[in-house]
Amino acid sequence: MSLYVDWGLRPIINASGAVTRLGGAPMPPAVLDAFCAAAQECAPLDVLQGLASREIATHTGAEAGCITSGAAAGLLLGTAAILTGNDLGRMERLPNCTGFPDEFVIAREHRNGYDHAVRAAGARLVEVGFHEPISGAGVRRVEAWEYAAACGPQTAGIFYVYQASSHPPLREVVAVAHEKGLPVLVDAAGQLPPRSNLRDILETGADLVCFSGGKAIRGPQATGLLCGRRDLVSAAAMQMLDMDDYFELWDPPLELIDKTQFRGLPRHGIGRSLKVSKEQIMAVLTALRLFASGAYDAELVFHERRLQQIATRLAGLPVGCRLVKSADSQSLPTLEITLDEVALGRSAFDICRSLRNGNPSVYVGHWGLEHCQLIVNPLHISDKNAVLLATRLVEELQSECSDPR
Ligand SMILES: *Cc1c(COP(=O)(O)O)cnc(C)c1O
Numbered sequence: 001m002s003l004y005v006d007w008g009l010r011p012i013i014n015a016s017g018a019v020t021r022l023g024g025a026p027m028p029p030a031v032l033d034a035f036c037a038a039a040q041e042c043a044p045l046d047v048l049q050g051l052a053s054r055e056i057a058t059h060t061g062a063e064a065g066c067i068t069s070g071a072a073a074g075l076l077l078g079t080a081a082i083l084t085g086n087d088l089g090r091m092e093r094l095p096n097c098t099g100f101p102d103e104f105v106i107a108r109e110h111r112n113g114y115d116h117a118v119r120a121a122g123a124r125l126v127e128v129g130f131h132e133p134i135s136g137a138g139v140r141r142v143e144a145w146e147y148a149a150a151c152g153p154q155t156a157g158i159f160y161v162y163q164a165s166s167h168p169p170l171r172e173v174v175a176v177a178h179e180k181g182l183p184v185l186v187d188a189a190g191q192l193p194p195r196s197n198l199r200d201i202l203e204t205g206a207d208l209v210c211f212s213g214g215k216a217i218r219g220p221q222a223t224g225l226l227c228g229r230r231d232l233v234s235a236a237a238m239q240m241l242d243m244d245d246y247f248e249l250w251d252p253p254l255e256l257i258d259k260t261q262f263r264g265l266p267r268h269g270i271g272r273s274l275k276v277s278k279e280q281i282m283a284v285l286t287a288l289r290l291f292a293s294g295a296y297d298a299e300l301v302f303h304e305r306r307l308q309q310i311a312t313r314l315a316g317l318p319v320g321c322r323l324v325k326s327a328d329s330q331s332l333p334t335l336e337i338t339l340d341e342v343a344l345g346r347s348a349f350d351i352c353r354s355l356r357n358g359n360p361s362v363y364v365g366h367w368g369l370e371h372c373q374l375i376v377n378p379l380h381i382s383d384k385n386a387v388l389l390a391t392r393l394v395e396e397l398q399s400e401c402s403d404p405r
Contacts, residue, residue, distance in 0.1 A: 012361040013385050013392075017332065017377030022363055024214035024221030026380055028295075031219060031287045038282035046241050048281045050253025055285050056227050059292045060209075061199045064256065065227035066237045067213070067281045071189030072117045073274040074210030074226035074236075075159075078185045079104065079121035080270050081208070081235035082157045086261050091239055094270040095122030101156040104185070107142040109134075110161040114187060118159055121270060125159070126150055144172040151180050162188040162201055162209075174205040183207035183232065189224070192216040193330035195292060208232050216331075217291045219284030223276060234258065239269030240276075297330060303378040306386040307335040310376060313390040317397045318343035335376040336368065337393070344397065348372045351396050362392050 004011045018025035027035070049066045056065025068074040082104075083097060084090035090100060104123045106115065109131040119125060128150045129142025147158060158177045160170055170186065177184045184205075189212040191197050201209050206228065213223030226236055234257050241252075247265040290296065304323065311321040318340035325333045339348050348369045355362040355374075365375030374393075381389060 010359075010361060012356075012363055013389050014380040015362060015364045015376045015378075015389055017334075017365065017379045018215045018218075020214070020221065025216070025218040027218055027220065027283065027287065028290060030290065031283045034286035035220065035279045035283040038279040043278060045276075045278060045281075046237070046252045046256065048278055049237055049241065050256045052281055052285060053233065053253075053256050055288065056225055059198050059288055060202055060225075060227045062202050062209075062227035062233075063230040064233035065225055066233055066240070066256065067276050067284055068210070068224040068226050068236075068240070069222045069274045069276050069280070070214065071187065071210040071212040071224040072114050073271070074224045075114065075117035075185070075187055076121045076274065077236040077240055077271045078208040078210060078226055078228075078232070079118045079123050079157075079159075080239050081232045082183050082185060083122060084239070085231070085235055086238075088262065088264065088266045091235075091266050091269050094239075095120065097122045097124075101154050103152075103154045104157050104159045105147050105150045105155060106159045106161075107147075107167075109142055110159070110166070112161060114189070115159065115161075118185070123156065123159075126155075141167045144168045144176050147173055148176045148180070151176075151182060155180070155182060157183045157185055157207075160184055160186045160206070162186050162191055164191075170201065170206060171204045178205065183229070186210065190215055192291070193326075194328045195294065195330060198292065202228060208236075213280075213284040213287065216296075217284065217287045218296070219287035220280045223280050223284040225284075225288070230255075236271065238266060240271035240274055242272065242275065243268050294330075300329070300332065303381070304333050306378055306381055306383065307333055307376060310386060310390045310393065311335060313394055314397065317394070319397055332377060332379055334365070334378070337364075337374040337376065337397075339372045339374065339397070341372055348374060354396050355392060358392055358396070360388055360392070362389055 014022045016022055052067045053064045080094055102123055103126045105126050107129045108127045128146040131141050132138030160173055174184050184207050186206045186209040188201050188209050193216055208228035211225045213219035214221035237256050243265055250265050307323055314321055320338040322336045324336055341347055365377050368375045
């Protein structure tokens with residue numbers, strides 16, 4: 001039984017993990033149940049976002065939070081909140097920022113395709129620093145003083161893309177920003193696990209942090225968390241929520257929006273195009289509880305066993321297999337398959353393409369191809385899929401000399 005087959009499509013074997021292009025993470029049964037149950041009754045979205053704010057605060061230590069339609073949506077909303085604060089006129093004008101500060105300082109080495117979301121809100125990015133070890137021109141990366149030197153009257157905030165290896169450390173950038181009275185917006189979309197990052201990143205003093213709900217948390221793919229300062233989360237929620245009501249009747253939950261701060265009800269804001277549904281909110285909150293409780297850790301041992309079984313099937317072929325385990329005992333293990341391209345007479349790219357085009361279609365992780373590696377992430381791999389996947393790998397990885405038939 002397959003919905004996709006019924007509709008004339010072929011489902012794939014996803015050996016790449018929770019990547020967006022292939023549909024995100026598998027939702028656990030409790031998350032799917034929450035999605036369906038939420039669909040059967042109605043509740044006002046602002047009330048649900050108030051609930052979300054309390055739940056997110058519990059797990060992150062943030063003052064407030066809201067559910068967004070992804071981490072990238074959180075970046076757009078967080079940027080909008082920093083640009084406008086509670087100013088209804090500014091909310092109305094975005095992405096036009098004429099007349100108020102609109103620059104976000106970012107390290108050149110933090111620039112990436114997702115910063116389109118920050119620019120889409122109306123912000124202009126001001127780049128600082130170099131990554132001279134990468135260009136081969138020196139030893140230093142971007143430094144905190146360079147952020148300070150770039151801040152001026154047009155600066156609205158600082159945008160920081162977080163990884164454990166990000167430089168300079170977030171704490172130093174927050175110190176510079178707060179010295180200047182500026183907020184820091186952090187993209188931490190894929191920085192879970194470790195679970196401790198739910199708290200540790202905010203604990204640096206960062207003002208707003210975005211996480212994906214559809215990656216390690218395993219909520220619906222188009223969900224995310226935006227958490228941090230209450231006034232900023234409030235301004236973000238104001239610009240996402242549907243505003244078709246009378247001011248006199250409007251009764252938003254106080255933990256999210258303090259109505260007394262406003263003289264009227266704004267029209268739909270720049271984030272109205274990024275709306276989330278009641279089903280998405282309840283499903284991702286359920287997933288967040290599971291993730292934060294460590295419920296997913298018990299699967300690691302099964303994933304490891306499946307990867308080992310696949311590695312065993314590849315023994316004797318012109319490849320090297322390495323099981324890569326995480327140090328935090330929370331992240332999934334992966335199988336790194338390094339190809340002997342000469343013995344195989346084929347490139348890793350060629351084999352990756354054949355796997356995608358074969359039957360069943362298999363998508364392995366493609367981030368090691370330039371180092372002749374295929375990467376297997378087991379998140380979506382069931383026992384049955386593991387056998388099919390191993391068979392397809394063996395078919396593709398038999399070199400002419402290792403297969404004399
Ligand atoms: C995945 C990712 C995003 C986008 O997250 P969505 O939840 O898919 O919107 C943004 N930034 C980084 C660094 C990511 O890895």
